[in-house]
Amino acid sequence: MKQEIRDLFNESILTETAERYGVLKDQVHFLKDAENYVYEFEKDNRPYILRITHTIRRQPDYIMGELEWLNYLADHGLNVSRAVPSAKGNLIESIPADIGQFLAVAYEKAPGNIVGxxxxxxxxxxxxxxxxxxxxxxxxxxxxxxxxxxxxxxxxxxxxxxxxxxxxxxxxxxxxxxxxxxxxxxxxxxxxxxxxxxxxxxxxxxxxxxxxxxxxxxxxxxxxxxxxxxxxxxxxxxxxxxxxxxxxxxxxxxxxxxxxxxxxxxxxxxxxxxxxxxxxxxxxxxxxxxxxxxxxxxxxxxxxxxxxxxxxxxxxxxxxxxxxxxxxxxxxx
Incomplete structure (x- = not known):
């Protein structure tokens, strides 16, 4: 991940992002931070994956190109981790930062595990x-x-x-x-x-x-x-x-x-x-x-x-x- 993105990310960004999806920051658990910040949370007894990136790396329209195709595949019967809306019904949530914005997307967590x-x-x-x-x-x-x-x-x-x-x-x-x-x-x-x-x-x-x-x-x-x-x-x-x-x-x-x-x-x-x-x-x-x-x-x-x-x-x-x-x-x- 670019250092300039790391420098902009902080606990308040994560707190605001969690609230957008109707959960508390303490309910969001860190998974990795290679190209994006990736977390896991549970809501209504169902597991979800939360991905956070920055407009330095991705723009909202470009992400929509991913989400639209992903959900098209899901709608046509392919097993994929569908993108799900936030508490306000948005597929992408924008969280203001000191420079630009962080962009958050939530997905259904895939059942099962990595193949053994x-x-x-x-x-x-x-x-x-x-x-x-x-x-x-x-x-x-x-x-x-x-x-x-x-x-x-x-x-x-x-x-x-x-x-x-x-x-x-x-x-x-x-x-x-x-x-x-x-x-x-x-x-x-x-x-x-x-x-x-x-x-x-x-x-x-x-x-x-x-x-x-x-x-x-x-x-x-x-x-x-x-x-x-x-x-x-x-x-x-x-x-x-x-x-x-x-x-x-x-x-x-x-x-x-x-x-x-x-x-x-x-x-x-x-x-x-x-x-x-x-x-x-x-x-x-x-x-x-x-x-x-x-x-x-x-x-x-x-x-x-x-x-x-x-x-x-x-x-x-x-x-x-x-x-x-x-x-x-x-x-x-």
Whole structure:
């Protein structure tokens, strides 16, 4: 989180926010403060999640673009953590600060828990794929109620603009990044391949309960290719698997095989897109490289941080595949 936001946040902001939702500050329990302040509270014996951000990071119309799509999915039968109104009936509450405003949103808390080792198996992978397929199928019919609510396109992601954050002498990084961006810009877009998607639906952003998935954390939704939405999941499961693996390529092959079996029950995505997964994985690698440079103190790096940045730089400059796997042959197995 930006330090300028931390400097503006205080107990009176939290007290006022809690009152807007009909509870006391002492009933609101802190969870985390990575990009937003996130809390949990209970009202009328039901649990809710409270997210607080600042206009430095998000504007009300942009947040409405998230909430409108989220509740559209909920209204059409997808299990998501629906946004709920405040005591005054507002989906977004604005709390004045010394500079700008803090913006608060409450959500139903997803039932269940993060998926555990006992459920990390083919059945879960297929259920996950079916869930994402249903989300992509629904988004094809979604229409904005107001142009001001439009979310960003894939190339507008801040961290993809590496020259803003990466040292200017890394010219080979910029060259490879530019080439990758150019290739991806040339990909076709259609109703059946591109739309508003979650863009971060890793296993940490969903709960598993009685064989059902409920997704949350829609803060980063944007317009992207459906296959890139899937590739982001592939990127995360191979870096942060719930159950460790010995062979990365074999694990990703196994996961993707079962994920696609589930996905195709709800949405028909042309297998032609499989050939572009390696570039989408590189794109995620590149975005994280920009993110690390944005938030790390480059003058005081820990040894592990410096090592990680060197590895990312090497991978980008040499176009090293994130995973050595021919995705075009997986569906034939």
């Amino acid at each position: 080792e006992e459920d990390w198996n083919e059945s879960f992978f297929q259920t996950w794929g079916q869930y994402v397929g249903r989300m992509h199928s629904l988004t094809k019919e979604y229409r904005l109620s107001h142009p001001a609510y439009k979310r960003q396109e894939w190339y507008e992601e801040d961290q993809l603009h590496l020259r803003r954050y990466v040292p200017p002498d890394q010219t080979q990084v910029f060259k490879k990044a530019d080439q990758l961006m150019k290739r991806i810009h040339q990909l076709p877009k259609s109703r059946d391949s591109y739309g508003l998607v979650h863009t971060d639906l890793h296993q940490g952003n969903l709960h598993w309960h009685e064989g059902r998935i409920t997704a949350f954390d829609f803060d980063d939704i944007g317009y992207n290719w459906f296959m890139n939405d899937i590739a982001i999941i592939l990127y995360n499961v191979q870096w942060f698997p719930t159950v460790p693996y010995e062979d990365k390529a074999e694990f990703v092959r196994h996961f993707f095989t079962h994920f696609v079996l589930g996905y195709r029950k709800e949405n028909d995505l042309d297998p032609w897109w499989d050939q572009h997964i390696p570039d989408f994985l590189r794109l995620r690698h590149m975005l994280l490289y920009g993110l690390f440079h944005q938030f790390m103190d480059l003058d005081h790096l820990q040894d592990e941080e410096a090592k990680m940045l060197r590895q990312y730089r090497h991978d980008i400059e040499n176009e090293i595949p994130v995973v050595r796997l021919d995705f075009t042959k997986i569906r034939e197995i």
